Amino acid sequence: MKILVAIANHGTGNRHYLDRLLAAYQSMPVDVQVVILSNIAKDVGPGVEVRVGVPSENPWSLPFAHRALFLERLEDFDYFIYSEDDTLLTWPVLEAFIGAESMLDPSEVAGFLRTEQGPDGRLYYSTCHSFFRWLPGSVRMRGGEVWARYSNEHSACYAISQRQLRQVIANGGFPVEPHEGRFDMLCSAATDVYTKGGLERLVSVDRLLAFRLPHLPNKYIGRYGLPDEEMEWQLAALREVAAGRLPRGELLEPETRLPGSHGAKLYRELADPIFDKWLAGGGKKVLVWGAGDGVFEQGLARLGNTVSVIPLNAVVGECCRHRGLTVVSEESTGAPADVVLLRDVLQVLDAPEKLIEKARRWLCPGGQLMVRVPNFHSARLHRLRWQNPRFKMPWDRESMGATPWTRAGLRGLLQAGGFDPSPVQGLVDPHLVERNRRTLGLFSRWLTDGLYVQARRR
Numbered sequence: 001m002k003i004l005v006a007i008a009n010h011g012t013g014n015r016h017y018l019d020r021l022l023a024a025y026q027s028m029p030v031d032v033q034v035v036i037l038s039n040i041a042k043d044v045g046p047g048v049e050v051r052v053g054v055p056s057e058n059p060w061s062l063p064f065a066h067r068a069l070f071l072e073r074l075e076d077f078d079y080f081i082y083s084e085d086d087t088l089l090t091w092p093v094l095e096a097f098i099g100a101e102s103m104l105d106p107s108e109v110a111g112f113l114r115t116e117q118g119p120d121g122r123l124y125y126s127t128c129h130s131f132f133r134w135l136p137g138s139v140r141m142r143g144g145e146v147w148a149r150y151s152n153e154h155s156a157c158y159a160i161s162q163r164q165l166r167q168v169i170a171n172g173g174f175p176v177e178p179h180e181g182r183f184d185m186l187c188s189a190a191t192d193v194y195t196k197g198g199l200e201r202l203v204s205v206d207r208l209l210a211f212r213l214p215h216l217p218n219k220y221i222g223r224y225g226l227p228d229e230e231m232e233w234q235l236a237a238l239r240e241v242a243a244g245r246l247p248r249g250e251l252l253e254p255e256t257r258l259p260g261s262h263g264a265k266l267y268r269e270l271a272d273p274i275f276d277k278w279l280a281g282g283g284k285k286v287l288v289w290g291a292g293d294g295v296f297e298q299g300l301a302r303l304g305n306t307v308s309v310i311p312l313n314a315v316v317g318e319c320c321r322h323r324g325l326t327v328v329s330e331e332s333t334g335a336p337a338d339v340v341l342l343r344d345v346l347q348v349l350d351a352p353e354k355l356i357e358k359a360r361r362w363l364c365p366g367g368q369l370m371v372r373v374p375n376f377h378s379a380r381l382h383r384l385r386w387q388n389p390r391f392k393m394p395w396d397r398e399s400m401g402a403t404p405w406t407r408a409g410l411r412g413l414l415q416a417g418g419f420d421p422s423p424v425q426g427l428v429d430p431h432l433v434e435r436n437r438r439t440l441g442l443f444s445r446w447l448t449d450g451l452y453v454q455a456r457r458r
Contacts, residue, residue, distance in 0.1 A: 001030045003094075004077040006066035008037045008189075009044075009085040010059065017086040017216045022048060028091045033077075037065040061178035063189035068176050070165065080165055082190060083157040087114060088214045096210040097159050103143030104202060109164055109194070111201040112155040112211050116218040116225060124225035126215055127152050131254045131264035134234055134315045138202075139241045139248065146205040146242045151255075153191040153201050154183060157213055160193055173197025180390060184260070205238045224268075230293070230319060237318035246314035251290055252348055254312070257401030259390040262381075263374040265344050267316055269296035274427055274452045275341065278370060279303055287328075287337040287362055289355065290345040294320035300341075301325065308334060336364035342371045344450075346413075347402045356417035360457055369419055369455045375426065376404035379446040407445070410453055419455035426451060 005025050009018050018036075022045065025032050035049045036042070039062055042050055051069065055061045066082045079098070083089060093112070100110040113127045127150070138149035160168070168174050173196035181188050182195060194201040204211050208231070226234075240246040254265035269292050279286065282304015288297050291309035293316045301307040301324065308326040310333070311317035317327045328334060340359040346352045359369050375381075376395070384391040393399045405413075407424040414421040426448025 001079070002077045003028075003030060003032045003079045003081065004070070004073055005032060005034045005081045005083065006037055006069055007034065007083050007085050008063040008066070009042075010039050010062050012040075012042070014085045018044065020216065021083065021085060021088060024088060024090050028094070035069060037062055037069075055176070056178045058178065058185060060185040061189075063186055064176065064178040066189070067174060071169070071174070071176070074162065074165065074169075077162065079159060079161055081157065081159045084186075084190070086216045087156040088216055089157055089159070093211060093213065094159065096204075096207065098161075100143075100204070101161060103145070104147070105142075106163075106167075107198065107200055108142075108147075108202050109160065109199045110211060111150070111153065111194075111203050112157060112159075112213045113150065113203060113208065114155050114157075114215045115212045116215050116221055118218070118221045123228040124221060125212075125228070125231050126220045126225040127155055128226035128231070129224035129268065130266050131261055133254075133267045133313070134238055136238070136241050136246070136250065136313050136315055137248045139205075139238055140202075141242060142202070145207065146239055147202040148205055148238050148241075149201065150203050153194045154187040155213055156190060156215070158190055158193060160199075164199060165193075168193050168197030168199060171196070171198035173199075180259075182261075205235050205242075208235060226268075230322075233319050233322050234315050237315040240318075241314060246318075248314075250313045251310070252312065252345060254348060255401065256348065257399065259388070263344075263347055263376060263400075263402045265290065265292075265312070265348055267292040267312065269343060271296060271299045272343070272372070272427075274372070274425065274450075275300070275343070275370065276303065278454065279305055279339070284338040285335065286339045286341060287333060288341045288343070289330075289359065290342065291320055291325070292316055294323040294325050296343070297325055298323040305339075308337070330358065333362050337362050337367060338364060339368045339370055342369070344372055344374060346371065346410075347373050347376075347405060349403075352403070352413060353417060356413060356419070360418050363457045365457065367457045369414065369457065370452075371410070371414070371455070372450050372452050373405045373410065374402075375445075375448050375451050376400070376402070377406065377446070378449060380449075382446075405451060407451060410451060414453065414455040418458050420458060421453050421455035424451050424453045 055064045116124045116126045132152035135149045255261040256263045284305045286305045286307045288309045291311045397403045411421045
């Protein structure tokens with residue numbers, strides 16, 4: 001077996017991580033050739049080739065240099081690995097990948113999830129954050145094991161067999177030119193084999209630890225990443241989906257077409273000062289449509305409210321149950337609610353008026369509908385549209401994959417649905433509070449990252 005490894009290593013800052021990667025590859029019991037892709041000449045030790053050159057003027061294009069390398073040496077190797085210089089792939093993980101090839105269909109390929117380790121030794125899945133999630137509809141059995149897709153294809157490292165690489169090339173998914181797409185340039189370089197190459201990336205549910213890649217800097221701890229305990233909740237739910245005991249459907253498509261899926265519905269939402277203020281004092285029966293993993297909703301319950309949730313899918317629904325929340329369906333919501341809460345869902349729905357109609361039915365007479373949507377007309381987004389070529393697009397639903405709600409449009413939607421809305425509020429971006437104070441709040445509507453409104457059922 002012969003393996004070609006390409007590692008992108010810009011400058012000299014990550015040399016201590018690079019040395020750990022080199023030691024791991026050089027210790028493998030197979031023939032491994034490592035090529036370092038760099039913007040500058042450097043000596044990284046005997047037997048390691050350094051290939052100098054950035055494919056374009058953009059320094060972030062360096063990872064794309066592995067494309068030409070793999071094409072040149074396609075006939076000489078059985079497996080190909082691309083990696084960033086701080087993501088560790090060990091022989092047991094590679095062995096699991098190679099073993100999975102015989103289990104999966106020809107159009108499927110095993111994927112990895114990146115992890116980090118906290119100071120207390122706790123494991124976090126840094127791949128798992130924001131709008132990314134397990135796709136219940138993708139769950140399947142292969143070789144007697146449960147596999148599924150995770151919507152974040154980026155793990156800063158991928159492995160592929162020669163057969164699979166030929167398939168990707170034939171499908172036109174291996175262009176040499178640096179580009180951006182769903183991800184930025186750095187991430188696109190590591191994900192095109194899945195997003196453009198016709199291969200479906202599956203992750204092992206039953207043996208997830210065998211396919212994890214340590215992210216050596218551990219720099220996302222405390223910022224994002226799914227704790228291992230909560231990952232186990234989700235894996236258990238996926239097994240229930242595979243057994244037919246939990247549904248495969250999802251309430252909505254959370255992503256938008258904006259760069260970085262700006263304005264998407266998040267699957268982990270933290271406390272919100274506006275909603276906390278509105279629901280302070282407790283005693284309310286609250287129904288949340290489109291709940292993520294329950295962190296935000298658990299906070300509402302701690303304020304003294306009785307919280308029921310209609311989750312985004314069955315996997316995060318199990319997380320809500322673990323947090324003590326009552327999980328219901330649209331068909332069985334229980335007694336009428338005092339409050340129906342919709343957080344960042346109206347912008348990604350094709351027919352938001354249908355949800356408003358349902359919300360009215362779920363509320364008791366005089367009940368409150370509480371809504372938040374992203375502010376797509378903020379000064380920050382206007383600046384991005386002016387400065388960033390990726391944001392230069394028509395500001396409409398078809399182009400954005402999201403509805404850019406205005407204050408008037410939001411109030412009109414609720415009025416047409418049988419509600420009396422209050423004036424729309426905004427929460428000033430924390431980074432812009434001082435600027436808002438200096439301008440006496442006159443420009444606050446452009447400094448807010450979200451629009452909030454309460455509406456009473458008629």
